[in-house]
Amino acid sequence: xxxxxxxxxxxxxxxxxxxxxxxxxxxxxxxxxxxxxxxxxxxxxxxxxxxxxxxxxxxxxxxxxxxxxxxxxxxxxxxxxx
Amino acid sequence: xxxxxxxxxxxxxxxxxxxxxxxxxxxxxxxxxxxxxxxxxxxxxxxxxxxxxxxxxxxxxxxxxxxxxxxxxxxxxxxxxxxxxxxxxxxxxxxxxxxxxxxxxxxxxxxxxxxxxxxxxxxxxxxxxxxxxxxxxxxxxxxx
Numbered sequence: 001x002x003x004x005x006x007x008x009x010x011x012x013x014x015x016x017x018x019x020x021x022x023x024x025x026x027x028x029x030x031x032x033x034x035x036x037x038x039x040x041x042x043x044x045x046x047x048x049x050x051x052x053x054x055x056x057x058x059x060x061x062x063x064x065x066x067x068x069x070x071x072x073x074x075x076x077x078x079x080x081x082x
Numbered sequence: 083x084x085x086x087x088x089x090x091x092x093x094x095x096x097x098x099x100x101x102x103x104x105x106x107x108x109x110x111x112x113x114x115x116x117x118x119x120x121x122x123x124x125x126x127x128x129x130x131x132x133x134x135x136x137x138x139x140x141x142x143x144x145x146x147x148x149x150x151x152x153x154x155x156x157x158x159x160x161x162x163x164x165x166x167x168x169x170x171x172x173x174x175x176x177x178x179x180x181x182x183x184x185x186x187x188x189x190x191x192x193x194x195x196x197x198x199x200x201x202x203x204x205x206x207x208x209x210x211x212x213x214x215x216x217x218x219x220x221x222x223x224x225x226x
């Protein structure tokens with residue numbers, strides 16, 4: 001199965017050194033499948049599909065968006081800028 | 083023309099207002115967000131803003147461009163990241179327009195939309211430790 005690297009933000013970045021986690025996903029996985037794979041690999045990610053947003057290649061992506069090969073994926077919890 | 087800045091350097095209202103100004107504008111106004119010494123009932127000693135820089139920059143520009151599409155204004159948004167001390171300015175929205183009404187409306191919309199969509203997070207440190215702020219929630223951070 002392909003492996004994708006997910007860039008973590010907010011408190012999730014404290015879970016892994018460098019704020020990066022590798023997760024195995026089905027070929028041509030959707031964002032939703034990547035979220036499910038994260039939760040299956042580490043229960044601290046349970047619920048992220050509904051609680052967080054995701055970005056693919058530095059743009060917000062819906063849960064149904066496909067993740068291209070070698071894409072940059074980011075997990076984006078609710079923001080607090082300003 | 084919309085102008086946005088995401089920087090670790092000090093940001094100032096005069097610099098932003100100069101970019102928002104024009105000889106045809108009768109109104110220039112700014113909103114400044116300032117680091118305060120309390121949050122959610124807890125004392126805050128300093129703040130660190132963490133940004134997903136490429137997406138934060140593109141979202142800031144999207145917001146400024148959308149404001150200019152919705153109102154006859156020039157929109158300028160500057161946001162700092164990295165460590166900020168109490169009293170420092172973290173964000174500035176400056177709007178120029180021929181008249182004041184669209185300037186006030188566009189300014190309010192820009193800061194409200196920024197707070198919903200731009201991927202920047204506060205990490206607050208005080209006597210109780212450090213906390214990530216995620217929307218309305220505060221989550222204990224790992225010590226550094």
